[in-house]
Amino acid sequence: MKTQELFTILNDHKDKSLLFQYTAGQIVPANYHITEVKHLKIDSVDCGAQMDSWNETIIQLWESPSEIGKTEFMSCFKALGILNKVGEIKAYDLASEVKFEYSNSLFHTAQLFVNDYEIHGNNLMFNLAIAKTDCKAKELCGVVEPAAATANASQCAPDSGCC
Known part of the structure; x- marks a missing residue:
């Protein structure tokens, strides 16, 4: 509001x-x-x-x-x-x-x-x-929403450009 x-x-x-x-x-x-x-x-x-x-x-x-x-x-x-x-x-x-x-x-x-x-x-x-807290840079960092997430845990790895 x-x-x-x-x-x-x-x-x-x-x-x-x-x-x-x-x-x-x-x-x-x-x-x-x-x-x-x-x-x-x-x-x-x-x-x-x-x-x-x-x-x-x-x-x-x-x-x-x-x-x-x-x-x-x-x-x-x-x-x-x-x-x-x-x-x-x-x-x-x-x-x-x-x-x-x-x-x-x-x-x-x-x-x-x-x-x-x-x-x-x-x-x-x-x-x-x-x-709730959220990542505003999901697309830029390649973060997939939990419902659609795969078992890949390295999507926001230290060298991915995302902190």
């Missing part, structure tokens, strides 16, 4: 409570706060020596230990107010991918992308998911 789409959805549902499902059946508790917004510029070089760059918006969610047991979730209106205030200080790249950074005692810190969202009565729920 792009940052602009996030703002549009929040704006369209200002009256709703904002929930996040970070893994199947697990919702970020109501004691969460938006504690940081990161504007990242990624400059990368993949294992095929190809350069790439893009921007990301990372919104950090944190569970306040002093509010454990809280039952009322943050409203979309309040979240939008926080995010708009950040935008007044540091402008967003509205075309950038938005991710949510989250962890708790049972879930490792992760940057989660928005898989989709749902409306349940007075709740707007973003369903978050983890992106």
Whole structure:
């Protein structure tokens, strides 16, 4: 989901409570706060020596230990107010991918992308998911997808031009 789409959805549902499902059946508790917004510029070089760059918006969610047991979730209106205030200080790249950074005692810190969202009565729920790592230079390095892979284990050998 792009940052602009996030703002549009929040704006369209200002009256709703904002929930996040970070893994199947697990919702970020109501004691969460938006504690940081990161504007990242990624400059990368993949294992095929190809350069790439893009921007990301990372919104950090944190569970306040002093509010454990809280039952009322943050409203979309309040979240939008926080995010708009950040935008007044540091402008967003509205075309950038938005991710949510989250962890708790049972879930490792992760940057989660928005898989989709749902409306349940007075709740707007973003369903978050983890992106698996991947080789961006498969074709250049001669990497075959596992379903079609043969028993040849030397496809990305040290001298193949792929790291």
